[in-house]
Amino acid sequence: MLSVPALLTGRRRAAPAADPVLRAYLNEQLAAATGLGEQLRRASTLEVLLPERTTLLRVRREVAADRAALRTAMRRLGASTDWAVVGVSWLSAHAARLTPLLHRLPVVDRVAGALPAPHPTREAVVEGLIALEDVLGGLHRRAVAAGLLGELVAAERAEWAAGVRGLAARARAQRDEVEAAHRRCAQPLLRT
Template sequence: MERSTTPFGTPRLLGIYLNDHLAGATGGVELLRRAARAQRGRSRGPQLAELAEEVASDRAALQQIMADLGIPVQRAKTALGWLAEKAGRLKLNGHLLSRSPLSDVLDLEMMRLGVEGKTSCWRSLRAIADTDSRLDTARLDGLLQRAGRQAEVLEALRTAAAVETFGSPRD
């Protein structure tokens, strides 16, 4: 099978892959911002607001990486990421018209999964950075480090929300 490339010499599949991650990042930023607003005035609020800004910055970094690689942004796919986050709000969580405590747990789990996906993207880019001078290895190392910290913060928040929502585990 012939390998298809963009006009800039970047494999077409990398463009699809990065646009998929950009769509996910778009949904992730929206989810984090919504969660931060929902937690305003509570202990998780400031951490979620900070994470939302970091993930927005990570999304911008991905857009810059795509530009550096000559990969065009597929706006329709990005819009689908935004729409998917909105549709994700329509889940059966035990409350019809108000936010359920279960929403906190599920949202934090989704955010955690999103950071794991983003980490995989940064790792993939880091792996090819050794053979592609358009990729900044130091920048990717920094993004990987930040994603690791984000995963730790989200896991602590998720665990606390689970205990708060479901109660302490019984022996």
């Protein structure tokens, strides 16, 4: 509730500082959402996932919106953003782009710039599957953590808290969509 001076000045009282452990947890979740956005961006650029690009980019936009809802909740709960934690997560997501090189047998073809095959190669399919599995892991983590965050703000009646309470359901729906894309991507590999 706003105090009379806050109503007169139009400013809200600053939220009390959050418990340091809660602040660390929320920053880890913010960092994970940042990394997940980068994983989705990377997956959407893979040639083998071209048919799934629209879905992946839409899920990325939704994750960005959910990340914004988390930042709002953090401000309301008095948990400041630890940009070092968020930055390290962003960097690690960028470093994950090197992972496919370790999983592909014909690395020389990739380095030498071999022409893409008319149909996805089995190696490209595996690269797409690994990228989607990284995304699925991040979405599952988000769904679990969002359930806990929803419980944390269950008593709050403010509009921002309603957005936080909806994060778990959105993360599960996003995970289901990306899992369906994973199954579609796996079809060429299953047709041996």
